[in-house]
Amino acid sequence: MAGQWLQWVRGVVTVHIRDGQPERLVNRALEGGLELSSIRWTSDGKLEFELSVGDFFRLRPFLKETGCRVHVTKRHGMPFWLIRVEKRKFFAIGLGVFFIGIYLLSSLVWSIEVKGNVKLTEEQILAAAKQEGIFPMQWSFKLKDKDILSKELVTDLPGATWVGVEKKGTRIIIQVVEATEPDKPDLESPRHLIASDDAVITEIYTEKGRPVVKKNMKVRKGQTLISGTIGGGEYTQSVVAKGKVRGLVWYEYNVASPLTQEVKVYTGEKKTKWYAVIGNRALQVSGYGKNPFGTSEDVVYEEQAAWRNWKLPFGRLKKTIMEVRTDVRELTVEEAKNNGMLEAKADVMQKAGSDAVVLKEIVLHENSDNGKVYMKVLFEVEQSIVEEMPLVQMQGE
Structure with a gap:
């Protein structure tokens, strides 16, 4: 590698030898101390080899001695590069200015990204970072060491247990880890859990309170499912009823789906x-x-x-x-029916909740008229049927 670099600095030429005694020329040149490389015959019968610029000028006596003529076909290396640069001064200056500009632009902080913050606002973190010298259009070499910045930002930001500062190109990433505080339980008033729809119960689980219905029971909307009143007589107590109740609910839809799309x-x-x-x-x-x-x-x-x-x-x-x-586009009746069913089912899922499951789709009536397919559809859905109802206590109880 060092030899190749030295050759490039000295400059290398590729030559073709014509007429005379080419083989004798090579032997005499090597005996005379010249360094020839890549010696070969070309397809048109000419001898080709490479040598440095200095050895090229020392080749002349051997050419006269052997009656050969030389023709330079390629030139490469620093001497020839400098000649080209001399001819294109403005291009070279512009190229230099371009690379200097890239270096200067890449030495600036262009953007700051904040990650990991929940309670602390991005404005608070950026304000603290600016106090420590981290802000857009700041020179990278003016920034303090990452460990020092991390410690100072932790001091500046109450509620942060660790702050990491990372530089990626022209971007600064500030990673924040906030102190975790135990969740405070919400203050809840005593309540019943009641049915949100007419349904047949498929599952009931009571976490707190007194269940008043059972699986497979039919309930009406507003009926109590889990009571927030437990005990009896002088030992009666009101609690926050908690639990899970799922049931079968039926939705009836009139669907009109066009036969064109x-x-x-x-x-x-x-x-x-x-x-x-x-x-x-x-x-x-x-x-x-x-x-x-x-x-x-x-x-x-x-x-x-x-x-x-x-x-x-x-x-x-x-x-x-x-x-x-x-x-x-013209649709078939079956395609129009599928489109209508999909829209109706999407509406059902929106009303019933993300954990709902459509068990059955029953088409009660169907006909086509005026470029549309009309259907009456009944959906059987298993869903949560729990709704909260505050338990009002009488004064003196």
């Missing part, structure tokens, strides 16, 4: 706009003009520039405007 279709026509992104700002660089489509959707794709593991505060954004149209 509007479908969004991409036409394939599109317009692309490019933007240069610097920080939180975007500057349009191509694709000017108004949106040529009556109906369209935007698809946005952003690329952030990076160098090694650092994300740089600039990049590019591609915005593609896709033309769309709305087509009307």
